[in-house]
Amino acid sequence: MRKIVLFGFIILFFVQCASIKKHNKHLNDLITEEKLKSDVDYTYRKLQELHPNLYWYINKEALDYKFDSLKSTITKPMTSFNFYKKLSPVVAAVRQGHLFVYPPTKILTKRETRALIKKGTGPFSQFDFELFNKKLYVVKNKSYNKTIQSGTEVVAVNGTKPIDLIKKYNQYYSSDGYNNTFKTNYSGKRFSTFFSNENGIKDSLKFDFKFNDSLKTITIKRKKEDTTGTDSKKNKKKRAVKHKTKSKEIRKKKRVNGYYSIEKNYNRNLHFLEKDSSIALMKIRSFKIGDYKTFYKESFSKITAYQSKTLILDLRNNGGGRVSEIADLYSYLADSTFVFLDKSEVVSKASLFKGAYLNGGSLGFKALKTVFSPIMYTYLLLTVHKSQNGKNYYETQTKPHKVSKNAFKGKIYVLINGGSFSASSIISSNLKGSKRAFFVGEETGGAFNGTVAGFMPRIKLPNSDIQIRIGLMYMAAYFKTNLEGHGIFPDMEIIPTIEDRIKENDAEMSWILKDLKSSF
Structure with a gap:
């Protein structure tokens, strides 16, 4: 049996490698007009x-027109990447942030990825970038060249002006609705991805930098890890002995809080800002990894024991994650029994079955899913119901929830910005609608009145091999607003500047702390 399983894994490995080679080989192939138009349909x-x-x-007539117009512009064969540039703006016109067209780019094999990592940190990864007033700036320098200061403007990279590329790619994706904060927040951080889509992964880049009206050109190469000095074998052994006693505690923290090994930080953190622990600060980077139930149970137990009077919930740049997690967190923040979500609208039982369950995965996994498909379809028959309005609904988090034993009863501040999206916007909608929290920052990237997400399969187009991620469930918080197509607006709007980044000043947090002092 063991040999059969091993043989199966070997077969799957070679199938995957062959698939990658086939994908990369045909990236520059020209696809006929007829096949491209078929992919549009x-x-x-x-x-x-x-x-x-x-x-x-967008109404049906307008979207029909966009798809018809797209087909009329396809007058000659083109590569899948050039087709992506035509198709993605039309899909983005739906104005749903989870609906996303992936650019067809070269895929690296595991061996190629390992070889690239061995060569060192890429030039883009040695900096953190942000967009301020339509200019791209270095907000953190992690490169070997320490002369590049925080607040340095990136004028060009290999001759490409950042704002030109950002404007181009901003047509290819959308936020939820009509807000602009999502793209402003997203595009600066993702400039390196946009550049790599166009030019491939580079071992060195020529940056034109500007600081205090002084222009200079610097070439940044891959940075290899320093294996000398403080990282010598002797020092590593000392550190290993030192940390051995704490290893069990660290492993638990990584499991519970969630740990990002590349960024070397935790997904969830709880700190107390005053000596008397009167102010609790909870930073949540996403609602994805880690044992959230244990984290919130232990955290709110501490907050209760320390008798904290204020909770600051930092959801800035939190792109979302599990609905079950935000419902659990809300049970510690609500002041009474609550309904967390409305019933989630779906197109049909078949849309969940074919779109989410049967779609995607390896050949072996697909075969396994086929075996269990009768059970899954039976489950969908019992959980997806047609309402009197003729629409189909999938019910999740729709029953009344009781507040948790250690629910926080004090004042709550929530920090938000354009990077607060999806699940972080849903919990913010309920906190805002119930008037349970005071919001500081800028409008969220996710809409107040819900989003289309839940199950999000990738659909591969048959001729161009382009993949499109499609949300299958319209999910909305219990509370709504009359203003459609916008996010949760802050009660106090504070938009950080490049000067704040240079001085490492957290403008939003500073305002909250001043507001708390003035209220005493």
């Missing part, structure tokens, strides 16, 4: 079959 058909609320922000 396939895209629209899949959106209609799978995407609930497709015409939320």
